Amino acid sequence: MPLIHVILRVWQSLLRMNKKKDHVNAPYPMRNLTSKIQNAKLIGGTSSANVYKAVISTATTSKQVAVKSLRIEIFGNIVQSETQEILIRVNAWMTSLEHDNILTPIGFAYGFGPLPSIVYDWMPGGTLTSYLAQNSDSLTILKRFYLIKQIAAGLRHLHYKNVIHKNLHGNNVLIDAAGIAHLADYDVTPAHRGQHIPPSVRWAAQEFFDIQYVVPPTTQSDIYSFGSLSYQILTGREPYYEIRHKSKVSIEISKGNKPSRSYDPPIAERHWEFIQKCWSVPERRPTAAQLLELVSREVELLTT
Known part of the structure; x- marks a missing residue:
């Protein structure tokens, strides 16, 4: 909880x-x-x-x-x-x-x-979702990757401390006055009881929607959600933005359909590949530490 x-x-x-x-x-x-x-x-x-x-x-x-x-x-x-x-x-x-x-x-x-x-x-920048909407014109690709790097750093620390967030989405990341991202509403209890489908389904891992098996939250499911957050940061849109109702989003996820690639604004090929890694089957997803290393290299590349 x-x-x-x-x-x-x-x-x-x-x-x-x-x-x-x-x-x-x-x-x-x-x-x-x-x-x-x-x-x-x-x-x-x-x-x-x-x-x-x-x-x-x-x-x-x-x-x-x-x-x-x-x-x-x-x-x-x-x-x-x-x-x-x-x-x-x-x-x-x-x-x-x-x-x-x-x-x-x-x-x-x-x-x-x-x-x-x-x-x-107090986090004057509001939620990540509202921050992206209010600052879409001023956020360069480098600034967007700074946000992704900060979220990766927070997630790596949680996982290092054996804490699974369990409900990572655009309204559970808060932005301070300096534009720094902070993970919020994470779970510090180890217990899991029953089916776990987070209320924010747009960012939720596909394995939660398997009707045959009860799948508990894992570090890998956090990684899937991290990929969805990265998609949101790079596009300025929530995953499955073209689908209005959550129930229909759940159906798309259960079918194995991922959020569609954005071309306006465009997502660079290497950035899209990075997101796809987060959305792969659980055993093939990178760890939070690997993600932080990858994103840090991208920040360095963008600053040169």
Whole structure:
């Protein structure tokens, strides 16, 4: 499950075990930012969470932040053994997953729902999808490959730490004020239960749509999604952009049909081959480390 779900499930269990409300007694260094948050405004949300834009103010500085509040109705009971497993995973995440291209919480806050909410640095560039739409005329091929390289670097770090993102798509990559990409809403739990078809099917790996087998998320399925993100960055369009309804996209994927090659704007032959490698059968897909090396060489080539 995405990181915010994991942390808040832990909090729910801790609160159920009568922990003090003003202190989260867990083995990770989350700061209580409640008293510092001002001017919070609801700016959006999903079926499972609300997102607020706010300001953190101290005696000397202030900065914008995002506050993500999970909706309580998605919670279920957690047995203590599972809670301890999640605590261990969250602690590992907090101490080892920090990276320039991974979005990590800066603290938590009360007052946005029945449970503590997670606070992140504000990403003024918005999602990758909106960023590409707003900056299509100014993004050169080199700038686009910088974005691809940053996403590859974040994904390599996740995989190095044995974390599978599981739902990598254009709205789970956020852009900061400097135009740097950050992976968000990744999964820090090892468990997999049942069929996994991500809600953003346009970027999802083809093997998830096999009706005969239940296929769990893998590092290889992340690589497929990375190829779809690369397609989106190079074309400025979401995969299967010509197909309006998600249900029809699912049908195309289940048939083995990949996104069509763009000629306006054009995708260079070597770039198209790179994307095709990501979309090949799982065992033939490159690793995130190999992708980062390949993309880094392309950036060097484009700068000479």
